[in-house]
Amino acid sequence: MANKEKKDGRSRRELITLGSAFGLMGIAGLGSAGALFKYMMPVVSYGTPQKFLVPVEDLPDVGDEMIFDDMKVVVRRQTDKEVAAISLVCTHLGCTVNRVETGFLCPCHGSQYDSDGIVVGGPAPKTLPWLDIKIVPGGQIEIDTGTSLPENSFFEVA
The missing domain is CATH 1.20.5 (Single alpha-helices involved in coiled-coils or other helix-helix interfaces)
Incomplete structure (x- = not known):
């Protein structure tokens, strides 16, 4: 057996x-x-899109930037009449990037972006979003953190 x-x-x-x-x-x-x-796979949660106002007279000088930490946005002035807003939320996992000499750096996983928010290194899958800007009454601009525009999207302010 x-x-x-x-x-x-x-x-x-x-x-x-x-x-x-x-x-x-x-x-x-x-x-x-x-x-x-x-x-x-990135799990980015940007939260509720928010709009905020900035007085035109408070905008930075030509060639300078102003960082709004609480809104996670940097506002850049290109010329006397052109401004842009770039989100500071990393496109990898949603951490807030820091401004460094060469551009932006994510402290969480090391994603690196150039000064225009274009990915130059790290795990980030896409560039930092450029945000929509509108002129509103009262000499202010409105920045919409819920929009995403192509790089180098500058807006005219008078």
């Missing part, structure tokens, strides 16, 4: 054990691959 259990040199118990082991390794591998895939 012992010979009937071993046809190819393995018993039925060994085959079931090996099959179970390979099945469990496959399930563990799929679980790990799923977790890795989820980790690699």
Whole structure:
């Protein structure tokens, strides 16, 4: 009877054990691959889009920038009449980037952006968003943090 259990040199118990082991390794591998895939996909939550006002007379001088930490926005003045707003929210996982000499740097995972917000290194999948600006009554501009425009989108202010 012992010979009937071993046809190819393995018993039925060994085959079931090996099959179970390979099945469990496959399930563990799929679980790990799923977790890795989820980790690699950005989960950016920008919160509720907000608009805020800036008096035109408070805008920076030509060639300078003004950072609004609470709104996570930098306002740049290109010429006497042109301004732009760039979001300071990293496009990787939503951390606030810091202004550095060469551009912007994310302290969370090391994404690097040039002065125009274009990705030059790190895990960030796209450039920092340029934001919409409107002139509103009362000598102010309105910056909309819920919009995303192409790079170098400057707006005319009088």
